[in-house]
Amino acid sequence: MKLLSLLKELSLHPKNAEELKGLILQLAIQGKLTDKWRADNSIVEPASVLLEKIEEEKALLISQKKIKKEKIVETLSKDEVPFVLPENWEWCKLIEISSINGGFAFKSSNYVDEGARVIRISDFDELGFKNHKVVRHNYTEDLLPYVLEDRNILIAMTGGTVGKSLFVNHVNETMVVNQRVATIKIIQPIFEAYVNCVIPTKLIQDVIEEAKNSTNDNISMSDIKGFNIPIPPLEEQKVIVEVVNTLFKEVEALEDLTKERISLKEDFVTSALRKLTESENTTQEWHYLQQHFSSFFTEKKNIKSLRETILQLAVQGKLTAQWREANPSVENASELLKRIEAEKQQLITEKRIKKEKPLAPIEETEISIDIPNEWTWCRFGQLSRIINGKAYKRAELLEDDSLVPVLRVGNLFTSKKWYYSNIELEDDKYCEKGDLIYAWSASFGPFIWDGPKSIYHYHIWKLDHTDLVSKEFLYFYLLSETASIKASGNGIAMIHMTKGKMELLITQLPPLEEQLAIVEKVNSLMVLCDELEQQIDNSQIQIEQLMQSCLKEVF
Numbered sequence: 242m243k244l245l246s247l248l249k250e251l252s253l254h255p256k257n258a259e260e261l262k263g264l265i266l267q268l269a270i271q272g273k274l275t276d277k278w279r280a281d282n283s284i285v286e287p288a289s290v291l292l293e294k295i296e297e298e299k300a301l302l303i304s305q306k307k308i309k310k311e312k313i314v315e316t317l318s319k320d321e322v323p324f325v326l327p328e329n330w331e332w333c334k335l336i337e338i339s340s341i342n343g344g345f346a347f348k349s350s351n352y353v354d355e356g357a358r359v360i361r362i363s364d365f366d367e368l369g370f371k372n373h374k375v376v377r378h379n380y381t382e383d384l385l386p387y388v389l390e391d392r393n394i395l396i397a398m399t400g401g402t403v404g405k406s407l408f409v410n411h412v413n414e415t416m417v418v419n420q421r422v423a424t425i426k427i428i429q430p431i432f433e434a435y436v437n438c439v440i441p442t443k444l445i446q447d448v449i450e451e452a453k454n455s456t457n458d459n460i461s462m463s464d465i466k467g468f469n470i471p472i473p474p475l476e477e478q479k480v481i482v483e484v485v486n487t488l489f490k491e492v493e494a495l496e497d498l499t500k501e502r503i504s505l506k507e508d509f510v511t512s513a514l515r516k517l518t519e520s521e522n523t524t525q526e527w528h529y530l531q532q533h534f535s536s537f538f539t540e541k542k543n544i545k546s547l548r549e550t551i552l553q554l555a556v557q558g559k560l561t562a563q564w565r566e567a568n569p570s571v572e573n574a575s576e577l578l579k580r581i582e583a584e585k586q587q588l589i590t591e592k593r594i595k596k597e598k599p600l601a602p603i604e605e606t607e608i609s610i611d612i613p614n615e616w617t618w619c620r621f622g623q624l625s626r627i628i629n630g631k632a633y634k635r636a637e638l639l640e641d642d643s644l645v646p647v648l649r650v651g652n653l654f655t656s657k658k659w660y661y662s663n664i665e666l667e668d669d670k671y672c673e674k675g676d677l678i679y680a681w682s683a684s685f686g687p688f689i690w691d692g693p694k695s696i697y698h699y700h701i702w703k704l705d706h707t708d709l710v711s712k713e714f715l716y717f718y719l720l721s722e723t724a725s726i727k728a729s730g731n732g733i734a735m736i737h738m739t740k741g742k743m744e745l746l747i748t749q750l751p752p753l754e755e756q757l758a759i760v761e762k763v764n765s766l767m768v769l770c771d772e773l774e775q776q777i778d779n780s781q782i783q784i785e786q787l788m789q790s791c792l793k794e795v796f
Contacts, residue, residue, distance in 0.1 A: 258496045265488045266442045270471050272327035274484045278477065279327060287329040288472040295338050295428050302428070308340040311466070323444055323469060330473050336466035338436070340426045343398065343462050344418040345387040352376045357415040360389060362397045362422055365407045367441075380415055387424070389416040392433040394425040394440060399459045404449035408437035423465050435478035438485055439470055544773050551766045552721040556749050558613040560762045564755065565613060571752045574617040578750060581623065581709050594626060600744060607747050610723065616751045622744030625677075625706040625715065628669050629740070632699035637662060648672065648695040650680045653688055662696055669705065672697045677704040677712050679719065681738040687719035702740070711756040717763055718748060 357380040396406040399421045427433040452460045588594045600620040638660035651657030682700035
């Protein structure tokens with residue numbers, strides 16, 4: 242069976258564990274995990290007889306007023322049957338084999354320090370009860386119908402977690418169920434744990450998904466009562482649960498092994514990348530790391546760390562050490578900075594830009610890393626003018642896409658709705674394709690704009706840099722750990738950046754020719770990262786295809 246092959250593949254892809262468990266359950270409720278058992282146990286009491294016994298038991302409970310009489314349930318027609326069942330199995334509705342209620346409407350004002358525990362939607366998930374916010378209510382006899390018992394099934398009827406369920410194997414104190422949590426009490430002699438195997442399957446979850454989409458994240462009691470349940474003979478129910486539990490343990494064991502392996506890989510990657518950034522000569526460490534790319538960079542988290550390290554190496558001059566050796570006669574960056582300052586003074590004289598307050602000189606205590614002798618330190622404000630965007634009123638943001646787009650922070654990070662403007666502004670309030678911009682509020686960071694000519698919003702700056710500095714180098718610098726640490730002050734992400742802090746960022750400035758060499762090197766290494774990520778995606782696609790192949794066998 243392909244399921245066994247999938248189990249082996251799972252050891253490389255733990256995030257597929259839940260999907261694989263779902264496949265196991267689906268195979269189970271179609272009798273495909275117990276076909277050999279049926280062949281060896283051909284003489285068993287059919288499920289039709291079992292359902293007759295349950296009907297008799299239910300009638301007795303109704304006469305004793307232990308459960309309420311339900312409306313007659315329509316049986317499934319041949320056209321409604323989800324899939325063909327093995328011989329001696331039967332279809333039924335959940336309400337035919339259980340008693341179901343929707344919980345009591347407790348008032349929070351009546352909660353007490355001691356009493357019966359109230360089980361709300363937030364108090365459980367598929368793993369069990371959550372014990373950090375327990376609430377209680379005085380117990381009285383009228384709450385008896387809402388008392389939770391051993392081997393009941395809870396299911397959430399509303400909210401973001403609608404449809405989640407919990408099989409309560411044992412209750413160790415008096416518990417009463419709150420409204421909008423359905424309690425499913427299985428009628429004997431049905432094996433409760435088998436019904437619990439049916440609830441999480443696609444057979445039931447598709448019904449829940451359709452119901453909640455049409456009622457805004459709600460499922461009704463009639464939805465739950467109408468769940469279609471495939472019923473095997475009682476002996477086979479128990480065998481199914483045993484087989485499912487065994488397979489689940491195998492999946493979880495493989496998942497644990499994979500998590501351990503991933504953790505070891507992450508430790509190796511972290512150690513190797515740290516050595517790379519701390520080393521004076523990175524050639525040997527980089528060569529060693531390259532030999533292990535295919536073995537250790539199999540998780541996107543590790544590739545993200547690799548990208549960050551590449552940027553950090555770039556702004557420390559460690560990617561271009563050999564380039565400097567081959568180009569000893571390039572202009573020193575201190576001379577380049579003088580030319581940049583002279584150019585800025587000329588623009589001020591020509592009244593093309595405004596004169597700004599001088600920036601504070603760099604103190605030795607601000608410098609945290611070493612840079613090559615050919616480089617120099619400067620303030621970011623010496624290299625780039627930071628131009629504020631347009632502060633719009635809500636009424637000025639229009640939906641007419643024939644006008645000029647207004648670029649907001651949300652448009653940079655998500656597919657947020659675009660707005661447009663008919664207000665004419667000075668040229669520096671527009672950003673065009675290729676401009677370096679910076680989102681400074683909420684989610685912040687640099688971008689090289691790749692869209693149409695737009696008016697950039699107040700929460701975005703345009704960084705108008707001199708041609709004596711590579712735009713791409715500035716972009717990589719602003720992405721690097723060096724810039725982000727100084728942006729936040731202590732390495733912790735800020736809610737927003739200020740223009741003053743941005744101008745005061747101390748920046749490593751290489752010679753212009755080396756800036757271009759750095760950009761070329763970083764781009765080539767980022768292509769390598771892209772290729773590694775593509776390998777991960779391809780591997781994931783193979784697993785998904787295998788999963789889909791198994792699903793086709795099921796349905």
